[in-house]
Amino acid sequence: MNKAEFKKEVLPLSDKMYRLAHRLLFDSEASRDCVQESLIKIWEARAKLEKVDNLPGYILRIVRNTALDKLRKEKRIQELDAEPPDYITDSNYEHEEGNSLILQITERLPDQQKMIFTLRDIEGFTYDEIASSLDLSVNNVRVNLSIARKKIREEMTKIYNYGLR
Amino acid sequence: MDSDKLDEILERYYNGTSTDEDEEVLKVHFQSSSEDNVDQRLFQQLSEVNSPVPDDLFDEMDQVIESEWEKENKLKFKSIYLWASSIAAVLIVALGIMFYPQEDPTLLADTYQDPEVAYLETQKVLLLISSTMKSNSQNLKYLSSIDQSLSHCSKISKINSTINTIKSEND
Numbered sequence: 001m002n003k004a005e006f007k008k009e010v011l012p013l014s015d016k017m018y019r020l021a022h023r024l025l026f027d028s029e030a031s032r033d034c035v036q037e038s039l040i041k042i043w044e045a046r047a048k049l050e051k052v053d054n055l056p057g058y059i060l061r062i063v064r065n066t067a068l069d070k071l072r073k074e075k076r077i078q079e080l081d082a083e084p085p086d087y088i089t090d091s092n093y094e095h096e097e098g099n100s101l102i103l104q105i106t107e108r109l110p111d112q113q114k115m116i117f118t119l120r121d122i123e124g125f126t127y128d129e130i131a132s133s134l135d136l137s138v139n140n141v142r143v144n145l146s147i148a149r150k151k152i153r154e155e156m157t158k159i160y161n162y163g164l165r
Numbered sequence: 166m167d168s169d170k171l172d173e174i175l176e177r178y179y180n181g182t183s184t185d186e187d188e189e190v191l192k193v194h195f196q197s198s199s200e201d202n203v204d205q206r207l208f209q210q211l212s213e214v215n216s217p218v219p220d221d222l223f224d225e226m227d228q229v230i231e232s233e234w235e236k237e238n239k240l241k242f243k244s245i246y247l248w249a250s251s252i253a254a255v256l257i258v259a260l261g262i263m264f265y266p267q268e269d270p271t272l273l274a275d276t277y278q279d280p281e282v283a284y285l286e287t288q289k290v291l292l293l294i295s296s297t298m299k300s301n302s303q304n305l306k307y308l309s310s311i312d313q314s315l316s317h318c319s320k321i322s323k324i325n326s327t328i329n330t331i332k333s334e335n336d
Contacts, residue, residue: 003234007227014226015218022216032219036229043233102210122215126185146181153179157203 019123024067057132117148
């Protein structure tokens with residue numbers, strides 16, 4: 001794949017690459033670095049890209065692995081420094097009371113359901129992209145998504161009908 | 166939108182069987198809807214909470230590709246340059262060896278300008294060689310005495326043959 005083809009095929013996915021990285025790292029700068037690192041990895045492997053069946057899935061899997069590596073590295077550093085993580089305080093995650101409600105409910109979901117719901121309903125990923133990113137089958141993604149959506153609706157119903165939080 | 170049709174799509178949505186088109190229909194419907202129910206609030210909030218992607222991300226990633234491409238080209242050029250330099254060095258050495266001014270053996274004929282002097286010098290050299298050979302051949306005289314001794318030894322073989330003849334006659 002030459003430079004022009006690479007730009008045409010890969011660059012339009014940088015938004016999704018960033019969104020996925022941000023959902024895993026919760027930090028704008030770290031997400032940006034993650035996308036950049038992933039892009040370099042993909043560039044270096046561009047000779048093989050023509051043989052890849054699902055290019056967006058392949059790319060998002062690289063982003064996910066890069067983000068997880070970063071998290072592991074950060075965890076090791078934090079263990080060494082014994083300081084609390086600061087990425088959760090990222091300003092992008094601070095929304096208005098009304099807007100953050102859905103995020104607060106989402107936070108209470110199990111990790112896999114939370115990630116699947118976020119990628120599909122918040123970030124707009126396709127089922128295939130989610131399946132590739134998380135190493136799951138599309139069917140598994142749909143099942144988990146259904147459970148997550150129903151739980152969120154149930155929680156919102158409770159909150160809006162009864163004022164419970 | 167027809168409420169039955171909306172319920173059908175919502176059911177598919179919550180069962181995780183909705184298509185991209187179904188979900189697009191729901192988004193559009195709830196964006197323009199004035200209803201106040203949980204589904205409307207859910208879709209409204211979903212549209213407001215996606216991760217804000219930095220505006221310059223695309224350009225930055227474009228730059229990353231450009232710089233990686235330049236880096237690769239520089240490396241390629243560097244390796245080509247190194248190869249070319251090595252080949253040039255080998256060629257220079259080879260040409261140097263080929264065209265190095267070697268001493269022409271015929272130049273020896275021109276050592277003396279006057280042929281008579283050259284003749285005399287040659288004579289001297291030949292005399293020197295012959296005198297050396299003569300003195301060394303003196304040392305070879307001892308070889309003739311060895312030869313004489315060996316001829317004496319041949320008599321022993323005659324004795325031996327005589328003994329053998331006598332032995333055979335006795336038998």
